[in-house]
Amino acid sequence: MDQSVDVPDVAHGSGDETPPEVIAKALVDADVDEAETVRPIEEVLGAGRPQSAGSFRFWLADQRWEWSDEVALIHGYAAGSVQPTTELLLAHKHPEDRQQVANTIARSVETGEPFCSRHRIIDTEGQVHHVLVVGDHMVDDDGTVIGTAGYYVDITNALEEDRRQTLNGALPELYSARAGIEQAKGVLMLIYGINADQAFRVLTWRSQETGVKLRALANQLVAEVTTLDGPMVELRTQFDHLLLTVHERL
Numbered sequence: 001m002d003q004s005v006d007v008p009d010v011a012h013g014s015g016d017e018t019p020p021e022v023i024a025k026a027l028v029d030a031d032v033d034e035a036e037t038v039r040p041i042e043e044v045l046g047a048g049r050p051q052s053a054g055s056f057r058f059w060l061a062d063q064r065w066e067w068s069d070e071v072a073l074i075h076g077y078a079a080g081s082v083q084p085t086t087e088l089l090l091a092h093k094h095p096e097d098r099q100q101v102a103n104t105i106a107r108s109v110e111t112g113e114p115f116c117s118r119h120r121i122i123d124t125e126g127q128v129h130h131v132l133v134v135g136d137h138m139v140d141d142d143g144t145v146i147g148t149a150g151y152y153v154d155i156t157n158a159l160e161e162d163r164r165q166t167l168n169g170a171l172p173e174l175y176s177a178r179a180g181i182e183q184a185k186g187v188l189m190l191i192y193g194i195n196a197d198q199a200f201r202v203l204t205w206r207s208q209e210t211g212v213k214l215r216a217l218a219n220q221l222v223a224e225v226t227t228l229d230g231p232m233v234e235l236r237t238q239f240d241h242l243l244l245t246v247h248e249r250l
Contacts, residue, residue, distance in 0.1 A: 052154040053205050056084075057138060058115050059147040060108070065089065071152045074131065076124030094120035094128065108148060112137075115148040116240050118192050130156045132192055132202065134240050150244070153205055155198040184218035187225050191239045202243075210247035220246050 054070025063086055069079035075092055082088070086105060093101050097119035108115040114135035121129050135150030181203065188199035207214040224246060228238045 052201075053151055053209070055149070055151050056133075057147060057149045058108070058135075059138075060112060061146065063105075063109060074123070074129060074152055074154050075121060076127075092121045092123070094122060096120075112145045113237055114150065114240060116150065116236060118194065128156075129154050130198075132194065132198075134243060136241050136244050150240070153202060155194060155201055180215060180219040180222060183222045187222060187239075191236055206243060206247070212247040212250055216250050217247060220250055224249075 052074075054068040054072075054074060056068065056071050057066040058064070065084040065086070067075075067082075067084045072079055072082055072084075075082075089105075090098055090102055101117055101119055104117050105115060107113060114137055115133065116135040117133045119131065119133075121131055123129060132153045132155050133150060134153065135148040137145050138147040138149040140146050181200075184203055185196055185199040188194060188202055189196060192199075192202075194202075203214060203218060206212075207217050210217070221242065224242055225239070228235055228242065230238065
């Protein structure tokens with residue numbers, strides 16, 4: 001590897017901070033007790049909100065795809081109504097992003113690297129969605145890479161902010177957590193090329209999906225990102241793995 005990136009220094013100066021009450025709500029939403037059941041994926045971004053994240057798997061040998069119901073819905077299909085293929089995936093990509101995604105899939109098939117991307121899709125109703133695809137290696141019992149497993153995250157809409165709801169009980173925790181959360185947001189903004197609201201959405205998704213407190217997840221992510229080293233393409237693949245596994249070390 002021939003390039004290093006001092007991410008936290010870049011991230012700390014992002015200058016686009018999430019409002020305190022939004023962080024406060026996320027801290028409470030993600031504060032899952034050990035005895036409590038972790039929220040299902042349909043509640044990933046808060047109760048009552050439209051589904052914005054779902055899982056996928058891609059097998060290298062026969063280039064076979066598997067979508068969760070949530071990913072089908074993001075594309076505009078009813079749950080269980082469509083069998084995804086590479087051709088179908090590419091047909092839904094925004095024309096300006098289609099070649100980029102096709103190249104990414106081809107590279108995954110050729111090298112075995114995880115399929116990951118940030119691009120736009122057009123659903124069956126003609127609506128454009130900005131999606132972040134986060135992937136990691138899928139291996140068999142012998143440890144051989146057989147494909148990619150990961151998530152689609154719809155980052156189209158900015159976070160819904162209700163500035164009238166101030167959660168007083170979370171304020172002391174909020175101020176101690178804010179620095180780490182803002183740094184983690186900056187890391188995501190740099191790696192994925194997304195904005196501050198979208199970065200906070202991804203952090204909240206991982207917090208609620210894993211049942212790990214937002215502040216702990218953010219701090220661990222910032223601590224571990226300094227171990228990554230390499231060109232940006234390799235860095236993105238390494239960071240996808242870190243994002244999907246960092247909760248296991250808390």
